[in-house]
Amino acid sequence: MQNQQKIRVAVRIRPLLDHEKRQGHLNSRIDCNGQEVIIKEERNKKSYKFDHVLPETASQDQVFKSCEIDQLVQSVIEGYHVTVFAYGQTGSGKTFTMEGLRDDEGIAIKPDGIIPKTVHSLFNKIKQNALQKDFSVYCSYLQIYNEKIYDLLGETTKTSYNVQANGLKMRWNVRDQFVVENLFVYQCKSAEEVIQLFKLGSRNRITASHKLNFQSSRSHSIFEIKIESIDLKNPDYFITSKLELVDLAGSERISITGTEGRQAKESIEINKSLMTLRQVIAILSDTNNKTIPPYRDSKLTCLLKQSIGGNCFCLMIACIAPLDTFYDENVSTLQYATKAAYITNIPVKNDDPKLKIINDLKQQINSLKLELSKANEHIEFLSNIVQKKDNNQNMNNVQTRSNFDNMNNVQTRSNFDNLLQNQQKLLEVESSDEDANKFEYTQFNDRLIDSINMVRELLLSNKEMREREEQINQKCESMYREIQFLQKENFELRERLGDPDQQRESPQKRPSTIKKNTMMVEEPGFLPEQMTQFQRNFQKDFRDTPNKDYKDSQMQMTNRNIRAHSQRTQGRQLALISNYQQNFEEVQQDEMTNFGRRSLYQKQLK
Ligand code: ADP
Ligand code: MG
Numbered sequence: 325m326q327n328q329q330k331i332r333v334a335v336r337i338r339p340l341l342d343h344e345k346r347q348g349h350l351n352s353r354i355d356c357n358g359q360e361v362i363i364k365e366e367r368n369k370k371s372y373k374f375d376h377v378l379p380e381t382a383s384q385d386q387v388f389k390s391c392e393i394d395q396l397v398q399s400v401i402e403g404y405h406v407t408v409f410a411y412g413q414t415g416s417g418k419t420f421t422m423e424g425l426r427d428d429e430g431i432a433i434k435p436d437g438i439i440p441k442t443v444h445s446l447f448n449k450i451k452q453n454a455l456q457k458d459f460s461v462y463c464s465y466l467q468i469y470n471e472k473i474y475d476l477l478g479e480t481t482k483t484s485y486n487v488q489a490n491g492l493k494m495r496w497n498v499r500d501q502f503v504v505e506n507l508f509v510y511q512c513k514s515a516e517e518v519i520q521l522f523k524l525g526s527r528n529r530i531t532a533s534h535k536l537n538f539q540s541s542r543s544h545s546i547f548e549i550k551i552e553s554i555d556l557k558n559p560d561y562f563i564t565s566k567l568e569l570v571d572l573a574g575s576e577r578i579s580i581t582g583t584e585g586r587q588a589k590e591s592i593e594i595n596k597s598l599m600t601l602r603q604v605i606a607i608l609s610d611t612n613n614k615t616i617p618p619y620r621d622s623k624l625t626c627l628l629k630q631s632i633g634g635n636c637f638c639l640m641i642a643c644i645a646p647l648d649t650f651y652d653e654n655v656s657t658l659q660y661a662t663k664a665a666y667i668t669n670i671p672v673k674n675d676d677p678k679l680k681i682i683n684d685l686k687q688q689i690n691s692l693k694l695e696l697s698k699a700n701e702h703i704e705f706l707s708n709i710v711q712k713k714d715n716n717q718n719m720n721n722v723q724t725r726s727n728f729d730n731m732n733n734v735q736t737r738s739n740f741d742n743l744l745q746n747q748q749k750l751l752e753v754e755s756s757d758e759d760a761n762k763f764e765y766t767q768f769n770d771r772l773i774d775s776i777n778m779v780r781e782l783l784l785s786n787k788e789m790r791e792r793e794e795q796i797n798q799k800c801e802s803m804y805r806e807i808q809f810l811q812k813e814n815f816e817l818r819e820r821l822g823d824p825d826q827q828r829e830s831p832q833k834r835p836s837t838i839k840k841n842t843m844m845v846e847e848p849g850f851l852p853e854q855m856t857q858f859q860r861n862f863q864k865d866f867r868d869t870p871n872k873d874y875k876d877s878q879m880q881m882t883n884r885n886i887r888a889h890s891q892r893t894q895g896r897q898l899a900l901i902s903n904y905q906q907n908f909e910e911v912q913q914d915e916m917t918n919f920g921r922r923s924l925y926q927k928q929l930k
Contacts, residue, residue: 329637333665334376334391335361335658337644338417344647351646354654361644361658372658374665380646384436387421391639393438396567397445399637400551401453403563403673407570407631408438411660412643413653414541414574421641422571423526431530432523438641439547439569440519446549446567447515456557462550463518464509465525466492467532468597468623469543474532476525476545477508494626501634502626509550522547544597544624545571560682565674568631572624573598575660576653597624601632602660608633609666632664635672640664709769 340351355362356377363370376390388394396406410418419426424437450459465476472491493505512518529545547569555561575598600622607617617633619625631638642661644654 327671329669329671331632331638331640331664331667331669332375332391333640333642333661334378334387335372335374335642335644335661336378336382336387336417336421337361337380337646338420339380340647349647349649351648353648353651354644354646363655363658370655372662374642374661384421384424384438384441387641388438388441391438391641393442393639394445396637396639397442397449399671400446400549400565400567401449401459401553403553403565403675404671405566405568405630405634405636405674406638407568407628407636408442408639408641409568409570409572409628409631410641410643411572411575412657413576413645413650416574416643416645416650416657418571418574418641418643419541421643422569423522429530432526435519435523439522442567442569443515443518443522443549446551447518453553457553457555460552461512461518462509462552463512463521463548464504464507464550465522465545465547466504466507467529467543467545468627469532471596471623473504473623475504475507476528476532477510477521494623501629504627518549541574544573546627547571561675563674568628568636570628570631572601575657597622600625601628604632605660605663605667608668609663611666631669633667633669635670637671638669706772709772712769 335356337354337356340349353364355364356379359373359375359377361372361374361377363372378387378390382390391408393408396408400406408422410422412418420437422437422439423432423435424440425432425434427433446461450461453459463477467474467476473494475492492507494502495505496502510517510521512521525545525547529543533543549567549569551565551567553563553565600618601624603621604617604619604625607613607615617625619629625632630636640661642657644657646654
């Protein structure tokens with residue numbers, strides 16, 4: 325069972341601001357108690373329960389601690405993806421929670437939000453793990469406005485905004501899911517460097533909102549910190565994980581802000597992202613709903629695909645501005661926060677796929693080594709058997725030779741010495757075994773050798789048979805060609821002879837041939853009718869000759885010669901034709917049997 329984790333949800337209720345109090349705004353409807361947020365209605369109360377509820381009095385430190393963000397940072401260090409996102413209407417305190425206090429211009433003046441605290445926590449943990457792992461930290465910062473992606477750490481000149489006007493492209497890959505193309509990524513060596521980059525990006529977010537003519541709260545921003553770690557003891561062990569810190573655009577409805585025209589269209593686009601996000605949340609939170617979540621319908625949901633219903637640890641911070649006038653918005657926020665709490669993620673450690681391949685290959689090598697050593701043992705066993713049998717035979721042969729002592733050949737003598745030594749060794753080995761086992765063992769060996777020889781013989785004879793079959797087929801082909809040639813020759817000769825039967829007889833049918841391994845009969849063909857120039861010349865010469873006796877003698881002689889030749893060729897041809905005729909008849913017979921069967925089946929079917 326994989327490690328399933330529900331999305332953790334925290335609700336933060338901000339205090340009423342001074343100017344709101346001055347304007348006479350009140351909070352008479354929202355209260356909290358422990359893990360519960362209570363909404364007071366006219367007659368009854370509604371209560372929503374969450375993982376963490378942070379009241380108006382909660383400080384930035386308390387938020388960081390209560391939401392256990394330190395543990396999330398630890399998960400990133402261990403190789404898991406983590407996402408923290410703030411959700412709520414404009415002015416509910418999302419940016420305050422994520423970044424810290426900002427001045428009226430939107431410039432951060434107190435960096436005590438989740439992002440700076442998380443960055444410090446991350447570098448502290450990197451320091452603690454420095455002896456075991458080598459870490460590299462990379463940052464990127466983007467915003468999505470009007471369904472376009474802009475790089476907040478890219479170039480910020482006016483022309484670059486024009487270049488970026490169409491937004492950066494997003495591409496999909498199997499491992500990282502959706503990634504933004506050409507996004508600036510900076511390697512950072514310290515927490516200060518990361519925070520500096522983050523501040524720069526946030527300032528660019530405000531500048532961009534002026535240049536592109538929108539309020540910064542109308543864009544979604546994603547600050548991504550990517551961590552690569554290499555295990556110092558095992559450098560093959562390489563992990564990449566990412567920490568995404570997301571500040572969403574305000575979730576308020578158009579009617580409240582009263583925007584119109586181009587701004588209304590923008591609101592629709594912004595709300596399109598949020599609307600898709602809500603759809604995704606609604607589908608994923610309902611276990612009975614089998615609809616595929618429409619991640620691809622907006623850039624935001626594409627980029628948050630892994631975070632919501634994916635493989636990340638995820639924390640949602642729902643922000644509430646508890647003014648009575650925002651009652652509907654707050655109920656809506658609480659409802660989506662409740663739904664999000666039902667979503668299950670399956671966090672996965674992001675081991676390097678290369679490492680997985682290396683480990684698989686190592687395993688394969690080990691199993692192959694094992695197989696090889698087994699095969700070697702087997703070969704050794706078999707060669708021992710063969711050697712033993714050879715030695716026995718040689719020994720017998722040598723023992724029966726009476727004139728061995730007279731041999732002068734040194735090589736033969738040394739061979740014999742070796743043989744004796746081998747035999748001696750074998751005898752020694754054998755003598756240590758039980759007699760009964762020895763007998764069984766030799767019997768088994770003999771049987772094994774016999775079977776191997778038998779298989780070898782079978783293989784050889786099989787090969788011979790195949791070669792013979794090939795030869796027969798070739799012979800058949802040449803026979804057929806010969807028949808054709810003879811038929812043609814015969815036809816010409818009979819024509820030269822002026823055979824009156826020639827006209828009446830139908831041309832000789834081509835004998836049917838039987839294809840190799842099939843019972844198909846080729847279509848019968850006809851020999852070509854042709855008269856050669858030679859035949860025409862001969863007949864012309866013969867007609868033109870005035871001497872009748874000469875003509876007669878010539879005629880007789882020619883007739884004799886031609887008949888003799890024709891008989892000779894016909895004799896050879898008949899033998900071949902009858903051979904093929906036989907085959908043809910057999911095939912016809914088969915065809916008829918098949919035909920008979922077929923009509924019988926047809927009758928039965930009727
Ligand atoms: P959002 O990002 O949701 O639009 P902001 O973070 O900009 O809202 O907050 C709106 C205003 O409320 C800011 O002036 C901010 O300083 C103030 N504010 C938000 N949350 C708190 C809080 N918990 N305590 C004090 N002031 C807050
Ligand atoms: Mg904001």
